[in-house]
Structures are given as structure tokens and as C-alpha cells.
Amino acid sequence: MAFDLPDLPYAHDALAGNGMSKETLEFHHDIHHKAYVDNGNKLIAGTEWENKSLEEIIKGTYDPNAVAQNGIFNNISQLWNHNQFWEMMSPGQSSMPSELESALKDSFGSVDKFKEEFAAAGAGQFGSGWAWLVKGGDGGLKIRKTENGVNPVCFDETALLGCDVWEHSYYIDFRNKRPAYLDNFLNNLVDWENVASRM
Numbered sequence: 001m002a003f004d005l006p007d008l009p010y011a012h013d014a015l016a017g018n019g020m021s022k023e024t025l026e027f028h029h030d031i032h033h034k035a036y037v038d039n040g041n042k043l044i045a046g047t048e049w050e051n052k053s054l055e056e057i058i059k060g061t062y063d064p065n066a067v068a069q070n071g072i073f074n075n076i077s078q079l080w081n082h083n084q085f086w087e088m089m090s091p092g093q094s095s096m097p098s099e100l101e102s103a104l105k106d107s108f109g110s111v112d113k114f115k116e117e118f119a120a121a122g123a124g125q126f127g128s129g130w131a132w133l134v135k136g137g138d139g140g141l142k143i144r145k146t147e148n149g150v151n152p153v154c155f156d157e158t159a160l161l162g163c164d165v166w167e168h169s170y171y172i173d174f175r176n177k178r179p180a181y182l183d184n185f186l187n188n189l190v191d192w193e194n195v196a197s198r199m
Contacts, residue, residue, distance in 0.1 A: 001051045003076075005029075005037045006083055014091035019184040024172045032168050033082040040075035047072075054080045055153050062154040069148065077149035081130060085164055090191035100196040107141040114143075119182040121145040122165045131182070133161040135199060160198045161190065 008014075008029055013022040044050050049057045054076055061073035069077075101111060108114040114133070122131030125145040132144045134157040141160070144152065152159040163185050170181035 002041045002045075003037055003054070003079060005034045006086070008086055010091050015089060015189060018091065018188040019173060020089070020189060021173050024169075027172065028164075028169055029082070029086065033079070036075045036078040036082065040072070040079050043072045043075060049076075054083075058151070058153045062150070064154075069150070074149050077151055077153075080153065081149060081151050081162060081164065084159055084162055088161055088191055088194055089185075089189045090194070093188075094190065094192045094194075096192040097196040100192060100199065103141055103199065115186045117143050118161075118163070119179065119186060122163050122182045123179045125165050128166040131163045131165060132157075132159055133195070134159055158198060161195045 008025065012025045012029075015025065016022055044052075044057065049060065049072060052060070057072065057076045058080060061070060061076070063069060063073075096111065104111050104114045108117060118131055118133060121143050122145065125131060125147070127147065129145060129147045130149075130151065132146065132152055133141060134144050134152045134155075135141055136157050144155075144157070146152075146154075151162070163182060165178060165182070167176075170178060174181040174184075
């Protein structure tokens with residue numbers, strides 16, 4: 001079973017007014033995301049993973065003790081990460097559903113405190129990686145930062161929100177200002193209704 005590059009849930013220029021340019025989406029989705037799809041399909045062809053789901057491949061190929069993950073994991077996990085990333089953003093200003101707001105207040109004290117801690121995790125991820133808001137097995141919310149393509153699936157957690165902090169995700173629009181990119185993501189791009197639906 002080969003995986004496909006999903007279409008963006010909005011036009012390439014739909015996020016431009018919110019700080020993510022058409023050029024960024026053309027590079028990030030059409031080139032970077034597509035490369036993960038193409039490379040992942042090539043690597044799993046003829047292997048035990050060929051007819052497995054993305055989540056099964058991620059769990060089966062992730063090695064918590066490895067200095068560097070293998071090629072199948074890297075490409076399939078990044079394919080999954082980006083599938084989520086596009087859905088977690090919206091062209092329109094999204095209001096935060098009350099149940100999500102309550103959960104964030106319970107876990108972090110306030111929505112602002114959550115945003116502060118999430119942005120700090122993303123800014124503090126050395127090199128390439130992701131910042132995540134996750135729901136753990138106990139139902140509690142927490143923030144996790146991961147290197148490269150590692151994601152919450154590896155830890156049996158539910159990804160509620162993820163922000164790509166690889167340079168290709170922000171360099172066209174923000175150059176080397178990762179904190180500004182994270183601030184813009186949290187305040188102008190997140191689809192909070194999508195986040196709440198994942199709870």
C-alpha cells in the first residue's frame with residue numbers, strides 16, 4: 001500500500017494573511033512533505049511494513065535507544081507529522097472551544113501559560129524537531145519537544161497540537177527568528193477547534 005501526498009485543506013495562499021506565505025507552503029508541502037511520501041514509499045516497498053498503517057510503521061521502527069533513527073522511521077514519521085500539521089492550522093481566526101480552554105487551564109494554569117511553555121519548548125528544541133501538546137494515557141495534557149521526526153505516536157500519546165520547528169518551516173517568512181514564528185503560529189494560525197476535536 002503506497003501512501004499519497006494529501007492535498008492541503010486550504011489554498012496555498014490561504015494562510016498568507018496570517019503570516020505563512022504561499023511560497024512557504026509551496027516549498028514545505030509540495031517539496032518537503034512530498035519527499036517524505038516518495039522516500040517513505042520507496043523504503044517500505046517489499047518489506048514487512050509495506051501494507052501497514054503509518055502509526056504501525058512508526059511504532060514498529062522507532063528505536064528509543066538509537067543515536068539516529070533509520071530511514072523508514074524518519075520518512076514515515078515526517079509524513080505523519082506533516083499530515084497533522086496542515087490540519088492543525090486554519091485561514092480563519094479560530095476561537096478556542098471552552099472544553100479545551102478548561103483543560104489547558106487545569107494543566108498549565110492559564111492559556112497564556114500554556115502558550116508560553118509551548119513556545120519555549122519549540123524555541124528550545126536544538127536543531128530540527130517539533131513542539132507538541134499531547135494527551136497522555138492518564139488523560140492529562142503536557143508539552144513535549146521531540147528531535148527530528150520523533151512524534152507522540154512513539155510514546156502512545158495523542159497529538160493535540162504540533163508545530164514544525166525545522167528551519168524549512170519558517171525560514172522564508174521569519175528567517176532565523178524561530179520564537180517569532182512560534183508566536184505567530186500560536187496566535188494567528190492554530191485551528192483550536194481541530195485541537196479540541198483531538199481530545
